[in-house]
Amino acid sequence: MTRFFEIGRIIGPYGDRGRVRVASFLAETRKVMKGAVEVYVRQGETERGPLKITAREIRGRSLYLDLEGVQDVETAREMVGGIVLLPMDSLEPLPEGEYYWQELIGMTVATEEGEIVGWIEAIIPTKGQDVYVCSGKGREVLIPAVSQVVLKVDKRENRLTVRLLEGL
Numbered sequence: 001m002t003r004f005f006e007i008g009r010i011i012g013p014y015g016d017r018g019r020v021r022v023a024s025f026l027a028e029t030r031k032v033m034k035g036a037v038e039v040y041v042r043q044g045e046t047e048r049g050p051l052k053i054t055a056r057e058i059r060g061r062s063l064y065l066d067l068e069g070v071q072d073v074e075t076a077r078e079m080v081g082g083i084v085l086l087p088m089d090s091l092e093p094l095p096e097g098e099y100y101w102q103e104l105i106g107m108t109v110a111t112e113e114g115e116i117v118g119w120i121e122a123i124i125p126t127k128g129q130d131v132y133v134c135s136g137k138g139r140e141v142l143i144p145a146v147s148q149v150v151l152k153v154d155k156r157e158n159r160l161t162v163r164l165l166e167g168l
Contacts (some may be wrong), residue, residue, distance in 0.1 A: 105123065111162060123124060
C-alpha cells in the first residue's frame, strides 16, 4: 500500500488553461517539490492520480501546478478543496535523525520503561525546537523534540520512546 505525504490544498484555478493554485502545507516547498514528477489529489473518498506535473511555479506559500489531463479552468475548478499528495517514497531522504512531520504524527509515545503515554497528535514548530503534542489517558502532554527527552524514533514500530522530564 502506498503511503502519501500531504503537501497542500487546491484553493482555486489560476489562469485559463487549467493551472491549479495550491496552498502549501510545507515549510520548505521548493526542497520537497524539487524532484516531484507526479502527484495525486484526494477529494473525500475519491483519489485522482498519478497526475504528471507538466509545469510548476512556487511563490511564497503558494504552489502553481500544471497537471496532465487538467487543461481548462472548469476541470481545475472541480478540483478545488482537494488535498495534493506525494507518495512518501518519492520524497528525498532526510539526514539521520530528521523526520517529516507526517512520519511522526500518529506514532505511539512510550516511556523508556514501556509505559504508553499516548500518540503524537500534532507538532508545534518553535524557534528552538519542535514540540510534539501527545494525547492519551485523558490528558495532553507537550514533549520538546530534544535528545534529552526523545530517546528513540522507530519508524518500523511506529513508536517514539521518551524520557519525560519532571512536570510532564
